Amino acid sequence: MKKIDLSNILRKFILRGVLMGAIFTLLVFLINNGSTVFVQSNSSWRDMLYIFPSMWLILLLPILGGLVGYFAAIKLIKIIKKQNKYLKKESRRSERVLKFVNNLRQGNLNNSELVTEKSDQLSNSLLKLRDYLIKSKKEQEQRRIEEEQRAWGTQGVAQFAEILRRNNDNLEELSFNIISYLVNYLKINQGGFYLLNRNSKGDKFFELSACIAFDRKKFAEKVIQWEEGLIGRCAIEKDTIYMTDVPNDYISITSGLGETNPSALLIVPLKVNDEIYGVIELASFSEFQPFEVEFIEKTAESIASTISTVQINIQTTKLLHETQHQAERMSQQEEELRQNLEEMQATQEESDRREVEMKGILEAIDNSAISCEFATDGSLISVNQLFLSTYKYLPEEIEGQNLKIFFFQDDVEDLNKILSDLTIGKSFRGRVKRRTKLGEEIFMLTTYTPVIDNQGDIVKILSLENDITEQVHMEDQMKSSKEELGVMLQQARDEMKEQFKEIEAVKIRNEKTLEGALDAIITTNKEGTLEFFNAAAEKLWGYERSEVLGQHISMLFSEEAVKSDQFVKAYVTTEEKKLVGERKEVPIKNKFGDEIPVLFLLSEAQIGEDHSYTAFIQNVEVELF
Amino acid sequence: MSITFKEYLKELKKHTPYNFCDYSDNSIQRRIEKVLKDYRIGMDELLYKTRTDENFVEGLIDEITVNTTELFRNPDTWECLYNNVIPQLKNKKSINIWHAGCSTGQEVYSNLILFNEHNLLDRVKVVGTDINQKVIRVAKNAEYDYSFNQTYIKAYYDLMNKLNTNTNRFEFYCDIDESKDKFKFKDFITEKVLFRRHDLVNEEIPFFQKFDIIFCRNVLIYFNPDLQLKILKKFFEKLYDGGVLVLGSHEALHGFLKTRFNKNGMVYTKSSSFQFKYK
Numbered sequence: 001m002k003k004i005d006l007s008n009i010l011r012k013f014i015l016r017g018v019l020m021g022a023i024f025t026l027l028v029f030l031i032n033n034g035s036t037v038f039v040q041s042n043s044s045w046r047d048m049l050y051i052f053p054s055m056w057l058i059l060l061l062p063i064l065g066g067l068v069g070y071f072a073a074i075k076l077i078k079i080i081k082k083q084n085k086y087l088k089k090e091s092r093r094s095e096r097v098l099k100f101v102n103n104l105r106q107g108n109l110n111n112s113e114l115v116t117e118k119s120d121q122l123s124n125s126l127l128k129l130r131d132y133l134i135k136s137k138k139e140q141e142q143r144r145i146e147e148e149q150r151a152w153g154t155q156g157v158a159q160f161a162e163i164l165r166r167n168n169d170n171l172e173e174l175s176f177n178i179i180s181y182l183v184n185y186l187k188i189n190q191g192g193f194y195l196l197n198r199n200s201k202g203d204k205f206f207e208l209s210a211c212i213a214f215d216r217k218k219f220a221e222k223v224i225q226w227e228e229g230l231i232g233r234c235a236i237e238k239d240t241i242y243m244t245d246v247p248n249d250y251i252s253i254t255s256g257l258g259e260t261n262p263s264a265l266l267i268v269p270l271k272v273n274d275e276i277y278g279v280i281e282l283a284s285f286s287e288f289q290p291f292e293v294e295f296i297e298k299t300a301e302s303i304a305s306t307i308s309t310v311q312i313n314i315q316t317t318k319l320l321h322e323t324q325h326q327a328e329r330m331s332q333q334e335e336e337l338r339q340n341l342e343e344m345q346a347t348q349e350e351s352d353r354r355e356v357e358m359k360g361i362l363e364a365i366d367n368s369a370i371s372c373e374f375a376t377d378g379s380l381i382s383v384n385q386l387f388l389s390t391y392k393y394l395p396e397e398i399e400g401q402n403l404k405i406f407f408f409q410d411d412v413e414d415l416n417k418i419l420s421d422l423t424i425g426k427s428f429r430g431r432v433k434r435r436t437k438l439g440e441e442i443f444m445l446t447t448y449t450p451v452i453d454n455q456g457d458i459v460k461i462l463s464l465e466n467d468i469t470e471q472v473h474m475e476d477q478m479k480s481s482k483e484e485l486g487v488m489l490q491q492a493r494d495e496m497k498e499q500f501k502e503i504e505a506v507k508i509r510n511e512k513t514l515e516g517a518l519d520a521i522i523t524t525n526k527e528g529t530l531e532f533f534n535a536a537a538e539k540l541w542g543y544e545r546s547e548v549l550g551q552h553i554s555m556l557f558s559e560e561a562v563k564s565d566q567f568v569k570a571y572v573t574t575e576e577k578k579l580v581g582e583r584k585e586v587p588i589k590n591k592f593g594d595e596i597p598v599l600f601l602l603s604e605a606q607i608g609e610d611h612s613y614t615a616f617i618q619n620v621e622v623e624l625f
Numbered sequence: 626m627s628i629t630f631k632e633y634l635k636e637l638k639k640h641t642p643y644n645f646c647d648y649s650d651n652s653i654q655r656r657i658e659k660v661l662k663d664y665r666i667g668m669d670e671l672l673y674k675t676r677t678d679e680n681f682v683e684g685l686i687d688e689i690t691v692n693t694t695e696l697f698r699n700p701d702t703w704e705c706l707y708n709n710v711i712p713q714l715k716n717k718k719s720i721n722i723w724h725a726g727c728s729t730g731q732e733v734y735s736n737l738i739l740f741n742e743h744n745l746l747d748r749v750k751v752v753g754t755d756i757n758q759k760v761i762r763v764a765k766n767a768e769y770d771y772s773f774n775q776t777y778i779k780a781y782y783d784l785m786n787k788l789n790t791n792t793n794r795f796e797f798y799c800d801i802d803e804s805k806d807k808f809k810f811k812d813f814i815t816e817k818v819l820f821r822r823h824d825l826v827n828e829e830i831p832f833f834q835k836f837d838i839i840f841c842r843n844v845l846i847y848f849n850p851d852l853q854l855k856i857l858k859k860f861f862e863k864l865y866d867g868g869v870l871v872l873g874s875h876e877a878l879h880g881f882l883k884t885r886f887n888k889n890g891m892v893y894t895k896s897s898s899f900q901f902k903y904k
Contacts, residue, residue: 325806329770336693338659343693343843346652347875350846354877 006080010073017069021062028058093120100126109134149291153298156185160299164306169317171195171310176210178303179280183212186292188284189262194224194231195278195307206231206279234267235276240297241267244287264288268296270304277307370444370465376423378403378415381460390467392437406434408441422450422461431468443472519616520598526611528553528572540598540619542591558589571602571615578613580604585620596620628668630657636672641682643756644827645689647852656689663688683758690757691847694728696777697735698842699874700784705890706736706838707788710869711743714837720749721836723863725825726844727753730764730818731777736840737814738781738798742789746817752832754823765820767810771801774808825856835865843873850879857882864895 032038032048032055041047049055103109109130163177175193183191190213194206204226224231234241243265262283270278280300282288288296365371370390372383379402388395391406404412411433418428428448436442444465450458514521514532520540523532530553533545541548541556548555554562554572561568567584570576580602587595601616628636630653631646638644645653661671674681697703714720720740724733733753740749755761778795785792799808823831825844839860845853857878860870870886870893872878878886878893886893 329773333773339691339693342652342655342659342691343846345655346649346691346846347843347873349649349651351875353850354879357879 006077009076009080010070013069013073013076014066015069017065017067017072018062019065020069021060021065024065025058025061028055028061093123097122097126100130104130104133107137109137153291153295156295157299157302159185160302164302169310169313171307171314172209174306174310175278179210180212182280182282182296182299186282186284186288186296188282188286188288189213190283192281193278194281196226196235196276206235209278230265230267231279231281234269234279238269238271238274238276240269240293241265242288242293243267246283260285266293266296268293268300270300270307272301272304272308275304275308277304277311365464370467372463372465373460374403374463375460376419376450376458378419387465390436390442390465391434392440397437406436408433408435418448422448423458425450425452425458431472442467442469444468514614517616519618521614521616522553522556523612523614524553526574526613528574530556531612532614537617540590540596540617541588547591556588558587558595561587561589561595567600571600571613578602578604580613588617628672630654630668633657633668633672633675637675637682640676642824642827643682643686644824647826647849647855648847649849652847653689656691660685660688687757687759690755690760692728692755692757692760693843694731695780696731696774697780697784698732698777699891700780700787702842702871702874702891703735703739703784704788705892706871707739707742707784709890710838710892711739711745713867715743715745717837718748720745720838721834722749722751722838723832723836723840724751724753725823725839725841725860727755727760727764727820727840728757729760729769730767730820731769732840732842733764733818733820734767734798734810734814735781736838737817741798741814742785742792746813749817751818753818753820754825755820756822756824756826758822761820761822764818765815767815768807769809771803771806771808825859826852830859830863832863836863836868837865838869838871839864840871842871843876845876846873854880854882861885861895866895868895869893870895 029045029048032052033045038048038051041051043051049059104126160178160181163181164174166177175195179191179193183189190211192211193209195209196204197207198204206224206226206228208223226232227236230241230243244263246261246263246265262285264284264287266282266284266288268280268282269276270280280296280303282296366384366386368386370384370386372387373381375381379400380398383395383398388398391398404415407415414432421428427450428446430446432444432446434442434444445468446463446465449462449464451460451462453459511532515534517534518536520537521532521534522530522537524530530548530551533543533548538545552572557568557572562572563569565586567579568586570578582601584600584602585597586600587597589595597620599618599620603614603616605612605614631650634644634646634648634653638646657671661667664671666674675685722736724730724736727733730753733751737746737749737751740746753761753764755764781795782792798814799810801808821831825841826848841856841860845856848856857870861882864870869889871891872893874891878888885896887896888894
């Protein structure tokens with residue numbers, strides 16, 4: 001369209017130029033034609049060319065006009081084109097500005113961009129507006145985030161305060177609630193609560209009193225000494241430690257699926273008034289935001305002050321309990337003491353009772369026995385009345401004296417021995433000879449008993465004595481009469497011995513005689529045991545004497561003879577009456593079993609109850625020779 | 626005072642199972658006076674309460690009886706037991722021991738410790754009796770104040786160091802809880818003992834078996850001499866020949882019983898010769 005317009009313009013301008021040129025030429029001709037001179041000349045127009053050569057130039061005018069028109073048109077077209085271009089440009093810009101403004105309106109700040117020229121003030125101010133908008137939006141956002149964080153913190157603190165308020169008597173529960181709340185609220189993974197404790201020696205150490213997601217095994221070992229590890233460092237520096245580069249073996253978060261190292265570790269001291277009460281250790285897979293750290297730090301102070309309160313509470317409760325306990329125990333102990341006292345008193349009374357008994361016994365002793373007490377060196381401590389009367393001293397004479405004044409000079413050695421025995425605790429008992437003041441000899445049955453105290457030391461020695469002088473004298477008398485009797489008895493015994501000797505000699509003589517007799521002679525006692533067997537008998541029977549002595553008489557006869565022969569039967573048995581004093585021929589059996597007829601003469605001898613039978617035997621066969 | 630304490634004791638005997646008539650006059654009088662003072666009551670009121678209030682009587686028994694006892698009281702006695710008495714029981718299959726008037730049981734456990742040191746713990750059978758229900762409960766529980774008993778625990782070490790060098794720590798026998806200030810004898814000790822309430826004065830002796838050792842320490846001092854004799858006769862009958870009676874360090878036998886026992890250091894041994902002569 002515009003092109004067509006433009007060529008139209010060109011055409012119109014050329015046309016108009018040509019036309020104008022033609023008209024001008026025509027006019028020039030007409031004017032020239034009308035000029036009086038010319039008319040007078042009566043010349044044609046051709047003449048005019050001739051007259052006025054410049055008319056040739058005039059004739060060129062339409063062409064010239066066309067050219068002028070053309071150039072003018074070109075010029076115009078150029079201008080129009082230029083104008084068109086400008087207009088187009090202007091409209092594009094308007095469009096962009098519109099879009100930009102729309103974008104701004106929609107809040108689409110970052111995506112909107114405007115290409116501007118330096119001179120384009122509108123755009124520049126629009127851009128400035130945009131930048132301002134962006135800035136203010138950013139600020140708003142910042143404010144919102146800050147507001148949110150503040151709200152988060154405030155809410156946390158409020159909820160936290162509730163927890164702190166609720167648990168004020170149990171540190172374990174409190175610390176668990178705190179750490180579990182922190183872990184949940186911060187949406188982190190692991191937390192440990194270390195309470196500062198003191199052992200009985202007063203050494204400080206940290207105790208893992210509660211934890212979330214700690215490895216169980218680790219939990220058991222989690223007692224950390226003061227100044228030990230990161231926890232210790234945190235407590236000593238009293239400052240938060242934040243680490244994003246956690247050593248591999250420091251801590252690990254264990255879940256059902258495995259275990260990993262946390263990427264951030266935050267250790268916060270629980271301090272209030274510059275006093276450390278514990279340390280909180282938090283571990284997370286994501287890093288901690290500064291406001292979170294701030295929150296934890298802020299709560300740490302509340303925790304510390306709560307712990308301090310709780311500890312004071314616990315301490316107070318404990319003290320209260322202790323006081324009550326103490327009071328109870330005091331009353332219990334008082335009762336025990338009272339009972340002890342009662343027991344002592346009862347014991348005392350029991351002792352008193354026994355003392356009365358003892359007193360009786362002592363009095364009885366005092367009345368019946370001669371008693372005195374003396375020290376281990378023999379010096380007298382006290383004596384009783386009987387003592388004085390027995391030893392014939394006056395009380396004042398005896399005071400401070402030594403026991404040895406009652407001893408005869410020869411016996412003083414004995415006293416020293418007795419005293420040394422007593423010093424080692426040995427008591428003495430025996431019959432002793434003592435000397436009275438008058439030098440008389442008296443006899444005492446004495447016991448010296450050391451009195452030993454609880455420490456085992458000898459306090460004194462108690463002497464109890466009985467006067468046995470009369471007894472001793474009587475005994476002496478009896479002894480002398482006994483001695484007389486003894487002499488007599490000895491004489492009688494000697495006489496008897498003499499007689500025995502004689503009897504023995506006679507007996508031996510007799511036996512010798514019997515032994516030497518030609519007849520065999522045997523003697524038996526009433527039981528029939530052989531007691532004598534002479535040489536002739538040995539020969540007759542063929543037995544050695546040793547073979548038959550102590551044996552029964554029946555061995556010297558055959559069994560048939562014992563049964564059939566009346567004499568033999570009576571002789572070998574104990575019951576039957578033996579045939580005494582009659583010579584009888586009977587068979588005997590010798591060692592080799594042969595029966596030999598012999599003549600038997602039996603004689604009986606009775607000494608008291610004892611019977612013995614002596615048989616004189618002659619060999620019949622010998623008589624025959 | 627409207628009635629004398631002797632009349633009161635008669636009333637007590639009439640209305641309750643308790644008979645304190647033959648207790649040593651001085652002692653029982655002091656105890657009753659103490660009760661009156663503690664309760665701030667007069668004799669009449671005491672009598673009234675005795676007749677009507679059973680619980681009061683139980684409390685009264687606790688107040689009247691004296692329950693003093695301690696671990697290893699009078700070390701001489703324990704030394705004698707350890708050196709002379711226990712070794713003689715080594716060949717017995719079972720060793721019967723009776724603590725008459727055991728109070729809160731410290732002596733029972735002291736004795737068991739000695740037996741354990743001799744490695745005879747598995748052979749002992751121990752009974753502990755007391756008139757006071759409350760102390761029996763304490764004895765069964767076997768738990769005592771720790772700090773209060775420190776001196777006695779020291780006495781244990783002193784004694785043991787004297788007896789033999791290779792001795793168990795006290796902790797071997799007890800669980801010590803310092804925070805609660807308590808210590809408790811361990812089961813292997815306590816399970817050896819049977820505690821029961823028994824009134825030595827008025828009730829028959831409830832055991833059929835005879836005993837090798839009877840402890841009756843600081844009990845007789847509260848009785849008058851006749852009652853003492855009566856109780857001692859019971860002990861005599863309940864002891865094996867050669868059995869041992871352990872009395873308090875200030876107590877002694879008297880009367881004819883003196884001849885039926887041989888004093889053997891700190892303890893009395895039942896002599897068997899008497900049996901042959903008089904039975």
